[in-house]
Amino acid sequence: MTTLIDAxxxxxxxxxxxxxxxxGGGLGQYILVRFLLIFPTILILVTxxxxxxxITGDPITAxxxxxxxxxxxxxxxxAAGYDRPLIVQYFEYLGQLATGNxxxxxxxxxxxTEMLTTYGSATLELSINALxxxxxxxIPLGMIAAQRRDHLPDAVLRVLAILFYATPVFFxxxxxxxxxxxxxxxxxxxxxxxxxxxxxxxxxxxPTGIYWLDALRSGNMAAFSDVMSHAVLPAxxxxxxxxxxxxxxxxxxxxxxxxxxxxxxxxxRGVSEFRLVTKxxxxxxxxxxxxxxxxxxxxxxxxxxxxxxxxxxxxLGFQLANYLTARDFVAVQGIxxxxxxxxxVTNFIVDIIAALIDPRVRx
Amino acid sequence: MTxxxxxxxxxxxxxxxFRRLPVVSHFNKSVGLQRFMLVVGLVLTGIFLLTALTAPLxxxxxxxxxxxxxxxxxxQQAPGGKHLLGTTVGGYDxxxxxxxxxxxxxxxxxxxVVLSIFAGxxxxxxxxxxxxxxxxxxxVVADAIYAFPSLLVAIVMAIVISGGQSSLLGGILAAxxxxxxxxxxxxxxxxxxxxxxxxxxxxxESAKVVGASNIRIMTRHIYRNATRTLPLIFTLNASESxxxxxxxxxxxxxxxxxxxxxxxxxxxxxxxxTTSGIWWTGLFPGIAIVxxxxxxxxxxxxxxxxxxxxxxxxxxxxGGSSPAPVTTEALGAEVRTS
Numbered sequence: 001m002t003t004l005i006d007a008x009x010x011x012x013x014x015x016x017x018x019x020x021x022x023x024g025g026g027l028g029q030y031i032l033v034r035f036l037l038i039f040p041t042i043l044i045l046v047t048x049x050x051x052x053x054x055i056t057g058d059p060i061t062a063x064x065x066x067x068x069x070x071x072x073x074x075x076x077x078x079a080a081g082y083d084r085p086l087i088v089q090y091f092e093y094l095g096q097l098a099t100g101n102x103x104x105x106x107x108x109x110x111x112x113t114e115m116l117t118t119y120g121s122a123t124l125e126l127s128i129n130a131l132x133x134x135x136x137x138x139i140p141l142g143m144i145a146a147q148r149r150d151h152l153p154d155a156v157l158r159v160l161a162i163l164f165y166a167t168p169v170f171f172x173x174x175x176x177x178x179x180x181x182x183x184x185x186x187x188x189x190x191x192x193x194x195x196x197x198x199x200x201x202x203x204x205x206x207p208t209g210i211y212w213l214d215a216l217r218s219g220n221m222a223a224f225s226d227v228m229s230h231a232v233l234p235a236x237x238x239x240x241x242x243x244x245x246x247x248x249x250x251x252x253x254x255x256x257x258x259x260x261x262x263x264x265x266x267x268x269r270g271v272s273e274f275r276l277v278t279k280x281x282x283x284x285x286x287x288x289x290x291x292x293x294x295x296x297x298x299x300x301x302x303x304x305x306x307x308x309x310x311x312x313x314x315x316l317g318f319q320l321a322n323y324l325t326a327r328d329f330v331a332v333q334g335i336x337x338x339x340x341x342x343x344x345v346t347n348f349i350v351d352i353i354a355a356l357i358d359p360r361v362r363x
Numbered sequence: 364m365t366x367x368x369x370x371x372x373x374x375x376x377x378x379x380x381f382r383r384l385p386v387v388s389h390f391n392k393s394v395g396l397q398r399f400m401l402v403v404g405l406v407l408t409g410i411f412l413l414t415a416l417t418a419p420l421x422x423x424x425x426x427x428x429x430x431x432x433x434x435x436x437x438x439q440q441a442p443g444g445k446h447l448l449g450t451t452v453g454g455y456d457x458x459x460x461x462x463x464x465x466x467x468x469x470x471x472x473x474x475x476v477v478l479s480i481f482a483g484x485x486x487x488x489x490x491x492x493x494x495x496x497x498x499x500x501x502x503v504v505a506d507a508i509y510a511f512p513s514l515l516v517a518i519v520m521a522i523v524i525s526g527g528q529s530s531l532l533g534g535i536l537a538a539x540x541x542x543x544x545x546x547x548x549x550x551x552x553x554x555x556x557x558x559x560x561x562x563x564x565x566x567x568e569s570a571k572v573v574g575a576s577n578i579r580i581m582t583r584h585i586y587r588n589a590t591r592t593l594p595l596i597f598t599l600n601a602s603e604s605x606x607x608x609x610x611x612x613x614x615x616x617x618x619x620x621x622x623x624x625x626x627x628x629x630x631x632x633x634x635x636x637t638t639s640g641i642w643w644t645g646l647f648p649g650i651a652i653v654x655x656x657x658x659x660x661x662x663x664x665x666x667x668x669x670x671x672x673x674x675x676x677x678x679x680x681x682g683g684s685s686p687a688p689v690t691t692e693a694l695g696a697e698v699r700t701s
Contacts, residue, residue: 040503040507041503041506041507041510044503044504044507045507045508045511048507048508048519049519052519052520052522052523053519053522053523055523150395150396154396155396158400159400162657162660162661162664163653163657165656165660166602166652166653166656166657166660167649167652167653167656168606168609168610168613168627168630168649168652168653168656170609170610170613170630170634171630171645171649171652171653174630174633174634174637174645174649175646175649177637177638178637178640178642178645181638182637182638182639182640183640189638190638295510298510298511298512298513299512299513301512301515302512302513302514302515302610303514305512305514305515305614306514306610306613306614309613309614309634310634320518321614321615324518324522324614324615324616325615329522332518332522336515336519339511339512339515340511343510343511343512344510347510
């Protein structure tokens with residue numbers, strides 16, 4: 001008898017500890033695993049980029065071939081160690097990367113790390129501006145489309161979202177430039193700031209490299225408005241591209257949650273439609289949105305390359321295009337590796353945020 | 364109905380073959396706005412295809428033609444007269460290059476999509492069916508490529524294939540293969556996920572019991588079922604490949620103007636014109652890109668919505684291929700307005 005009575009609690013005890021362990025150590029373990037996964041991702045990309053770029057030959061021949069006599073070319077290749085076995089070079093390159101040494105560019109003889117930090121801040125600024133515009137435009141419009149589903153506003157917004165997607169960012173930028181800079185003359189044509197502003201901003205001590213932040217910190221309002229007027233068009237061009245994606249994402253997910261029972265329950269209690277969409281339906285729809293935002297960062301970096309080229313925005317993308325033209329593959333490789341790291345790290349952060357919001361994500 | 368769904372995805376099995384074709388069956392399912400979007404997409408895509416096929420007849424000049432019987436073409440001439448859409452800084456006729464560009468775009472789409480479906484489907488089937496180590500490695504590699512900006516992957520591939528310089532058909536192949544590498548992970552993911560799901564289905568098990576070989580199960584039983592979603596990815600990727608091609612061209616990885624007309628490359632050359640107010644060199648190739656991408660995306664989006672019962676037009680949500688009873692709709696309307 002006693003054994004029979006005792007049995008259920010011991011059974012429950014046997015079941016509970018593992019479950020509790022899963023719940024308690026879940027988040028920490030999840031973060032650790034995700035964090036460790038960053039490294040193989042980066043390693044794979046670095047390996048692929050390294051070997052793919054070397055299939056075509058060594059960087060010195062690519063950059064200088066035809067411009068130097070063959071014996072001098074050989075000499076330089078030998079001096080840089082590009083005539084050694086590929087596998088030796090690969091491990092040497094990995095070792096250099098681990099110590100933060102990305103090499104020296106061939107075309108303008110600068111340290112790659114220095115080049116990355118100088119231009120990286122410009123790309124960061126552009127991406128932040130564009131992301132702000134994308135969120136401000138995409139999320140409210142997506143909610144409107146979901147709420148007015150299958151009505152005129154929805155139809156217009158959906159077509160608009162597809163149009164945003166279908167327009168290449170450089171074509172959009174070109175049109176914006178044509179209308180607002182050339183024809184109307186309201187905004188500057190290209191660049192990040194006027195020459196005088198640029199000089200005053202780089203003269204600051206410990207500049208962040210993000211111009212509007214620097215201008216605000218120094219309290220230079222003329223510089224701030226100058227920087228802002230330069231920032232508008234590139235941010236709009238890149239931001240609207242992403243806004244279209246957000247719009248569709250918010251719409252689909254809010255429609256999904258609007259059909260849930262608790263929304264119906266809220267409606268029957270007399271909660272206003274506005275509140276239903278912005279509070280009840282929107283919040284659960286946030287998780288897929290955040291997950292996709294992580295992937296969107298990669299799309300945005302690709303778009304940033306094209307936007308920078310269009311607006312002569314002197315960031316990583318602009319430099320990448322220049323180095324590609326100069327066939328400076330050491331610099332190209334450096335930029336690509338940096339972007340790989342950025343993508344891997346943002347994906348990690350996004351996964352963590354998603355796990356914090358929704359425990360189901362981490363099982 | 365439930366048991367047969369995986370085997371017979373496309374509408375009514377007894378319908379004539381024509382009505383079971385992907386786009387046609389979708390058209391019959393569509394209502395209202397969705398049908399409108401599908402039709403607009405089909406019209407835009409149709410015009411694009413037609414232009415590509417009849418480019419030699421439509422284009423007034425060759426894509427690399429700089430002069431005719433009356434002498435050289437003027438440079439940067441405004442639209443009108445002999446050159447309906449003007450001429451570029453290099454003296455090319457804009458209209459002709461826009462029209463010839465459809466051929467380049469179509470060729471790249473076909474090569475890119477066919478190659479990536481081929482590679483992606485095989486890898487996905489093998490990886491999903493065999494599993495184990497191979498599967499894990501392929502997934503990590505595919506995820507790494509997938510997470511990376513596709514334009515950069517395409518740039519790296521373009522460097523590898525052509526050293527960045529493209530000529531003639533080599534340029535088209537280089538662009539197409541660059542785009543293929545970007546797309547393989549997408550097909551791979553979809554097919555692999557489907558394969559893993561199907562592997563557990565009873566019909567696979569029964570095939571094993573009967574003694575079918577692994578290859579036969581993969582190619583007969585799983586392949587047929589796993590490739591249902593492909594038309595959708597196909598249209599979406601076709602539009603993305605146009606954007607990637609244009610992006611490559613814009614960065615100067617395009618096909619040389621003398622070997623083929625490519626819109627992205629023309630936009631690259633037009634960038635400097637914009638500042639001096641010359642709009643026709645950039646506007647028309649740009650519109651051509653938007654036109655094509657818009658058409659393909661509208662078709663893809665419509666198919667996507669029609670495949671998903673939750674997103675399909677409400678009038679037919681009641682059941683399969685027959686129109687839903689009116690009550691469902693009335694009920695829905697009542698709930699919505701209350």
